[in-house]
Amino acid sequence: MRWISTAFVAAMSLGLFAAQHPAQAAQQKYKIFLSMSYIGNDWQAEAANMVKAMAASKDYRDKVDLKVQVAGPNATRQIQQINAMVQQGAQAIVVYPISPTALNEVVRNACARHVVIIAYDAEITEPCAYNVHIDQLEAGRVPAEWLVKKLDGKGNIVVITGVPGTSVDTQRTAAAKAVFAKYPGIHIISEGVGMWSQAVARTVLTKILTTHPWNEISGFWVQVGCYTIASMEKEAGIPDNQLKPCAGEGSNGHRIQMLAIGAPGVEGAHATYRPMGEPSISYASPPYSGALALKLAVDVLEGQQVPKFTKLPLPIVTNETVKLCKEGTWQEMEQGCNVFQPAIISNPGWFASIYSAETPETGLQAALNGKPEQ
Amino acid sequence: MAVAARGRAPWRPRLGRHRGLIVACIVFLVLFFAVDFITPGAFSYFELHFMSAGGATLALAAMGQTIVILTGGFDLSTGAVISLVNVVLATSMGTSAFSQVAFFWAAILIGALAGAFNGFFVAFVRMQSIVVTLATMFIVQGLTLLVLEKPGGTIAPGFTAFFSGDAIPHLLPAPVVVLVVAAVVWLLVKNSRFGVGIYAVGSDEEAAFAAGIRARAVKFWAYVLSGIFYGAAGAFISAQTGSGDPLVGQPMLLEVFVAVVLGGTLLGGGRGGCIGSIVGSYILMIIVNILLVLNVSAYFSSVAEGGILLLAVLAASLNRRSPIAFYIRLARDKLAARARGALASAHPSHGAAPQLPTPPASQPVAVSWFARHREGLGMIVPAYVGFVIVLLASQAVFGNTLTNPGYFDSLLVLSSFLAILALGQGAAILTGGLDLSVPWMIGFIGILTAGLIHGSDAVALWAVPLGLVLGAALGAVNGLGIVLLGLPPIVMTLAMNGILQGAALLYCNGTPSGFASSAQRWFMTGHFAGPRPVVWFLAAFVIFSVVLLNRTVFGRRIYAVGNSPLVARLSAVGVGGTLIGVYALSGFCSALVGILLSGFSGQASLGMGDDYLLPSIAVVVVGGTLITGGRGHYIGMLGGVLLLTALSTLLEGTTLPSATRDIIFGLVLLGAVLALREKRA
Known part of the structure; x- marks a missing residue:
């Protein structure tokens, strides 16, 4: 709420806020397209569900005619797709951009034809596009600072990065390394390429452990993989109270593991998907960003002033703040719960950071099934 | 006239030769008019412009790939080379006219050099193209990340306007001109001695050699030429996107292959051509529009795409001689034979038991196990030698692996x-x-x-x-x-x-x-x-x-x-x-x-x-x-598995940047298979 309302008030006070299309919304629906990149991973599917739920919610289903398309991993196809959407008479296009730069020309073209382009999670650098995402430098720095503090500024750490060559990975890793560089006692002994996948994280860590056994490692800074790391520690016979600090992702499995041992009310826990008091910080690039982007796109179409960059607050959960949700409604999440029952979310790699103060239309059911809150 | 006398129009055989291309064109036109019919409004210059721009990068890349495939090869480095050209241009190009022209030629040169690298190992060292180009892919990918570690950089606006703007405003988009130039280059090559050589080498290398074609030189220059097309593709995508992204080319790889196949070029060499690949690329691009106008839901889009791909290729291959027709005839004949009781199985007979002459009683010459398996071992051993070297290297780096x-x-x-x-x-x-x-x-x-x-x-x-x-x-x-x-x-x-x-x-x-x-x-x-x-x-x-x-x-x-x-x-x-x-x-x-x-x-x-x-x-x-x-x-494949797994384990345990890892991986791959080169001329 904070940053948007500030911008809002600022815009109002400057007199920029002029109603442009007062009657249009009631008459016809806005033609909005969603151009996703690659649908074959869990985050993308979850984000798409939330966008669909937003479009189906009470306030928006009469306003928005949403069509969802997938471009695949190839940037030239997304260029073609956005062009085709413009051709089809799109009024706004919500984009998960494959590349922050490759779409610039086509986006400029679309803007010239008065199409609202709004990118979620990743960024489009073309100035006429709207962007909705977290500060990636902060996402690298904050967990790194937490880890250093937890280790009292000394120890051997293992780093697991994302997809090399992307802005997100480069920024997060650089920010974290800048923190580690300030502490001469911190040594990065190994750096694995984790591709933002729990499955890859396991392969990579298995490789790393062949040459750096557990007792050489004091902690982890990873982009995705804390859940897998704790599971592997259990397989190696490390007791719960000696788990190594891990600064990492916002997966449900990881947050369940962060709950104190014997935490009450946890249903459906099994194997390593259970509370174990893992000393951890969980950050995330939240999957609600697409749903929020859709909302903002409608705001722009309705003539409201929306800032070009909506910085999402970095979702941070620590052992002190992790709290179990019972049903996962938006109201419940507003009260501060941030992890879901293993009985409901049986995939521990599922991304749990779905709460935003800005999106009361979407709760757990939105992320799971594309159904809006009642 | 002799042909006509035999009751065949003289154009028939020539048409048959271009069958793949013709069918691809028909498929494209059908899809194009389908989209145009469903899309509201008439087909405008604006649409022509961005459709031509949309498929141009893929088309140029597919043309390069086609040349390699015509020689019987396979090129996995396509996407990586395009990315390298893109990041070099985005990081180094100035805004002066001189700089823009110079960097266009630099793009071509980078492509040609990568092609020459591939061509050298394939043609002169006689290694398999797929391994060489896989190694090149990793090396080039690493170099790309060294030049630009994340998306960024800019391309001069003039460069963008020249390649992806208007050649004649409101009449002729620049991408069309680019493709026409590329097509003319290809047609000139095709009708030269070199072009004939490409087809000959791809059809039968030994026959080509026997016919006096310098097969090795032809192969080498074919890779260089394909690299030039990749360079052009890299230049075009730079112009189209106006910036650099080290990951822009890699995902194109599979689509490039599909475009080539859709265009009627045969994998394995000797048949097809670059013009078909241009059409194939545009078929792939127009599928994006089709999925959009039909509003195919996201989960079904990969299914629909697969289906369209199958139908397009099937359409190209359906005729009286196609396998399905053959099997239908076969089934019909079988049924008829069964009805007549003329099936072979209906006639019980004794199995053939020919009398073999008894072998002479002389002692067989003892051939050592190594002599008998020399050829097989030659294929298997290199991977294991590489594996042992990687093991020793791991021991040297970490000191705690072998034991x-x-x-x-x-x-x-x-x-x-x-x-x-x-x-x-x-x-x-x-x-x-x-x-x-x-x-x-x-x-x-x-x-x-x-x-x-x-x-x-x-x-x-x-x-x-x-x-x-x-x-x-x-x-x-x-x-x-x-x-x-x-x-x-x-x-x-x-x-x-x-x-x-x-x-x-x-x-x-x-x-x-x-x-x-x-x-x-x-x-x-x-x-x-x-x-x-x-x-x-x-x-x-x-x-x-x-x-x-x-x-x-x-x-x-x-x-x-x-x-x-x-x-x-x-x-x-x-x-x-x-x-x-x-x-x-x-x-x-x-x-x-x-x-x-x-x-x-x-x-x-x-x-x-x-x-x-x-x-x-x-x-x-x-x-x-x-x-x-x-x-x-x-056993050889298992050696390959052990080598690659040990190598990635070694690299993963270090703190080397991933660019360096890619380069090392590519070089080791190349080195490991150097011993696998073909011995025969």
Whole structure:
């Protein structure tokens, strides 16, 4: 709420806020397209569900005619797709951009034809596009600072990065390394390429452990993989109270593991998907960003002033703040719960950071099934 | 007139030769008018402009790939070279006119150099193109990340306007001009001595050599020419996007192959041409528009795309001589014969028992084991030599590997996935095919079985066999498409991959919820008599694979089909049945990996098989298998698996930047297979 309302008030006070299309919304629906990149991973599917739920919610289903398309991993196809959407008479296009730069020309073209382009999670650098995402430098720095503090500024750490060559990975890793560089006692002994996948994280860590056994490692800074790391520690016979600090992702499995041992009310826990008091910080690039982007796109179409960059607050959960949700409604999440029952979310790699103060239309059911809150 | 006298119009044969191209054009036009019909409003200059720009990069890249394929090769470095050109231009180009012109030529030069690198090793060192270009891909990818580690940089606006703007405003878009120039370059080459040489070398290298064509030089320059087209593609995408992205080219690789096949060029060489590939590229691009106007839902888009791909290729191959027509005739004849009672099986006869002369009683000359297996060992040993060197290097770097049983345990566990895939992919490659459905066969079966199992060992008892059978059945469908419909394996399996992706998404509604049972997890991460259970399983699997490929009738048929399907058929080998069996085997192996991977990770996830396609091909080829089929040994493939796994384990344990790792990986790959080069001229 904070940053948007500030911008809002600022815009109002400057007199920029002029109603442009007062009657249009009631008459016809806005033609909005969603151009996703690659649908074959869990985050993308979850984000798409939330966008669909937003479009189906009470306030928006009469306003928005949403069509969802997938471009695949190839940037030239997304260029073609956005062009085709413009051709089809799109009024706004919500984009998960494959590349922050490759779409610039086509986006400029679309803007010239008065199409609202709004990118979620990743960024489009073309100035006429709207962007909705977290500060990636902060996402690298904050967990790194937490880890250093937890280790009292000394120890051997293992780093697991994302997809090399992307802005997100480069920024997060650089920010974290800048923190580690300030502490001469911190040594990065190994750096694995984790591709933002729990499955890859396991392969990579298995490789790393062949040459750096557990007792050489004091902690982890990873982009995705804390859940897998704790599971592997259990397989190696490390007791719960000696788990190594891990600064990492916002997966449900990881947050369940962060709950104190014997935490009450946890249903459906099994194997390593259970509370174990893992000393951890969980950050995330939240999957609600697409749903929020859709909302903002409608705001722009309705003539409201929306800032070009909506910085999402970095979702941070620590052992002190992790709290179990019972049903996962938006109201419940507003009260501060941030992890879901293993009985409901049986995939521990599922991304749990779905709460935003800005999106009361979407709760757990939105992320799971594309159904809006009642 | 003599031709006409025989009752044939003189244009018929020439038309037949261009059949692939003509069908591709028809497919494109049909799709184009379909889109135009559904889209509101008339086709405007604006639409012409961006449609021509949309497909131009792919078209230029596909033209380069076509030239390599015409010579009988395969180029995996296409996308990487495009990325390298893109980042060099984005980081170094100035805004002066001189700088823009200079960097256009720099783009061409970079492409040509990469092509020359490939061409040198393929033509003069006589190594397999797929391995050389795979190594080049890694090296170039590393160089790209060294130049630009994340998206950024800018291209001069003048450069953008020149290539992707208007040549004549409101009349002629610049991309059209670019493609026309590229097409003219190709037609000039095609009609030169060099062009004839490309086709001749691709049809039959030895015949070309005997006919006085300098086969090696032709091959070398063909790679250089293809590199020039990649350079142009890199320049174009730079202009189109106005900036640099080190990952922009890589995802184009598969689409480039599909565009080439759609354009009527035959994998394996000698037939086709670049003009068809241009059309093929635009078919692929217009599919994006079709999916949009039909509003195909996201989960179905990969299915629809696979279906369109199959139909387009089928349309090109349907005629009276196509396999499906052949099989229909065969079935009709059989039914008729059965009705007449004229089937061979209706006439009981004694099996032929020819009297063989008794061998002379003389003592057979003792030939040493090494002499008998020299050729086979020559293919197998290099991978193991490379493996030992990597082991020694690991020992030198970390000092605790060779004496550490845990190291070998982990190495074997990690190797198990690729070792299993190598059997399926290896069998497909031995028959001269490829299985591109590996990623989503792994993903689909993994997600499906984990979804059924949901942690229950009791369910796993039937769900695991079900998954394996389903994998084999889906693989058999691949085989059926290849045999009955005569589809190129690359097209059939790629379409299957898309269909399975859609199936996986629909099954789990975008969120896989299943997880592995405790027995599954124990199998991958527990311990049994020392190592992890899967290591024992791997040992049994290796023995099974060696026996299957070398000691069974099925195995020998695989080699027979790979050496020559025609000779195999004349030798009474059931070619169709063997191919179906091979792809069923590959489906089975992928399904097994899917189940093991979900046990290893504890759950199944979307995209879990994505990282296994290129490695599965690489290990087979590094192990000495000929990509065109007929030659290879499972023990060699296993060596390839161990080498690549040990190498990535070594690199993963360091803090080297990933750019450097890619370069090292590529160089080691190249070095390991240097010994595999063809000895014959």
